[in-house]
Amino acid sequence: MSDYGVKIAQPGYSITTSDPRNLVFSSAFRTLNVALTGTLQQTQNGGSYTFSVSHGLSFTPFALVFHKTSAYPNQWVVSPVNGLSTANLNGDQTEITSGDIRMSSTQLQVIARFANGSSETITLRYYIFNISV
Amino acid sequence: MILFYDKKNGDIIGTVEGRVHDARQLGAWIGDKEKVGRIVCQWMPVMVVVDVVDSKGTVHSINASWDEWQAWLEDEEKKPGSDRRKYKIQKTVWEPSVNQKELFVAFDAQPTQVYEYRVNVPSLQLVLKSG
Numbered sequence: 001m002s003d004y005g006v007k008i009a010q011p012g013y014s015i016t017t018s019d020p021r022n023l024v025f026s027s028a029f030r031t032l033n034v035a036l037t038g039t040l041q042q043t044q045n046g047g048s049y050t051f052s053v054s055h056g057l058s059f060t061p062f063a064l065v066f067h068k069t070s071a072y073p074n075q076w077v078v079s080p081v082n083g084l085s086t087a088n089l090n091g092d093q094t095e096i097t098s099g100d101i102r103m104s105s106t107q108l109q110v111i112a113r114f115a116n117g118s119s120e121t122i123t124l125r126y127y128i129f130n131i132s133v
Numbered sequence: 134m135i136l137f138y139d140k141k142n143g144d145i146i147g148t149v150e151g152r153v154h155d156a157r158q159l160g161a162w163i164g165d166k167e168k169v170g171r172i173v174c175q176w177m178p179v180m181v182v183v184d185v186v187d188s189k190g191t192v193h194s195i196n197a198s199w200d201e202w203q204a205w206l207e208d209e210e211k212k213p214g215s216d217r218r219k220y221k222i223q224k225t226v227w228e229p230s231v232n233q234k235e236l237f238v239a240f241d242a243q244p245t246q247v248y249e250y251r252v253n254v255p256s257l258q259l260v261l262k263s264g
Contacts, residue, residue: 035158036149038244039148040146052164052165053160056158
């Protein structure tokens with residue numbers, strides 16, 4: 001069988017001889033293409049809230065989630081952060097705790113917990129990829 | 134963009150981003166289907182700028198609406214000797230296909246701006262949150 005496919009090399013590298021790490025794209029390898037991306041938001045004073053995204057894929061996909069809170073509106077933090085949310089490290093009470101991001105073959109779920117006292121907003125950015133975990 | 138809102142109070146709870154959504158993306162949902170509604174904003178091509186090469190080899194740049202371009206293309210491809218190499222799309226202009234286009238253009242550039250709005254549930258119009 002012939003060796004065929006599509007390759008794109010970085011500027012300055014040969015398509016035919018360069019190592020795969022110097023390619024921008026090669027159809028020989030799987031890529032992390034995004035099936036769904038978007039944002040989620042909830043404002044709340046105390047208690048918890050479960051975000052859910054029914055992704056409609058037929059497998060359990062790999063996902064990345066970032067979050068930011070109203071107290072630190074310019075910091076996107078990767079979620080979860082091993083049980084210590086960066087929001088907490090910053091002195092903000094709102095948190096997303098480790099293990100509270102769950103992916104199944106139907107849904108991405110993220111559980112956010114809010115401190116009592118004042119209303120806070122948490123915004124999430126999610127990426128769901130076309131690759132199975 | 135597909136925008137999901139709480140049917141009770143119109144609060145926007147999440148989005149799926151993108152300009153053109155296929156069946157798979159349209160199958161996605163945020164939150165509880167019973168309690169959450171959605172507004173789907175598909176973008177459509179509305180205008181093209183096409184370079185066309187005439188029989189003498191001269192290139193003409195044509196601005197046309199998308200519908201005009203499609204009709205022209207259909208006619209052109211019926212002609213004997215039709216050759217796709219004679220025309221090249223230089224630019225396609227896309228627009229949201231819903232009311233309040235300007236808002237969806239803004240959300241396309243700055244997606245979290247959507248949360249400055251809520252949905253007026255009866256009319257499904259986006260209104261700026263007060264305060």
